[in-house]
Amino acid sequence: MQELTVTDRPRTYNVLNILMKFHAFPEEVQGKYLLVECTVPVGAGAPPNHHAGETEAFFVLDGQVGFMVDGEEILAGAGDFVPVPDGAVHAFQAVGDKPARLLILNAPGEMHDAFFTGLGTPLPEGQTDLPDPVEPDVAAIVAKATETGMTIVPPQPAA
Template identity: 30%
Template sequence: MLAPVNERPTHDWMGTTYQTILAPQETAGAMSITQIIARAHDGPPRHIHHDADETFVVLSGDVEFWLDGTRFTRGPGETAHIPRGADHTYRVCSDTPARALVILSPGGFENFFVEMAQNNYAIPTDMPAITALATAHHLDFTGPPLEDAS
């Protein structure tokens, strides 16, 4: 049996805190839910998950998404669904950190964040190792992080 949510570890990687609150082991691999707290004006490079759908439920802050060339913003109580195989990224567009639940179906990709944090990898200095780990988790980087549109 897994630990209660409030006892599960958090992992910090490049300014974002990750905590898996529903592990794939609890859903027979069907899904996972990771809570993230991301810094203001921060986000990952553009990328594609080849084997998982990703849904964001924004709990606080405002998050701008880029999905296959379309930009849109979601705030508290709103969601964004990213189908597997879709080129996407996001960035916190509020002046405060954003908190969101990230639902992955099937589960498994959340281990990428754990491994990145444990190895203390940094973008761009550790990109060869990051790319290798991403490939093992069925993810390809496709472009830079999202820039402010204003």
């Protein structure tokens, strides 16, 4: 039986006002995936983005999340699974009257690990309260995305 390797690095972060708890970093699971549990305040989420070479999927644990995947709008609630095809433009935002909780699975995960932990701020281990909201630094988000191989899709003007 293979021995479990757990890295000695922070596991709880504030990323875009989202409380992220990292359950598995890629280096702990033979470079296969990244597994993150998120508590997302209403109105927070991820801007439209895409990334080739890294598959992403979401499982909603609690609350409601509005997703956009390749132009299709999806309202997901507890128990819903939302896969994102490799390279598809996608975004999400917590909606409703309470924060949403979801699991994010990225495979193989190195890109998202570098983006989330590089952009985020480590929080005390065991923190379950949402961080105080701050205005996201759009330039820093775009720079970190570019550095890690992601593309943030600029908002389209209204027709």
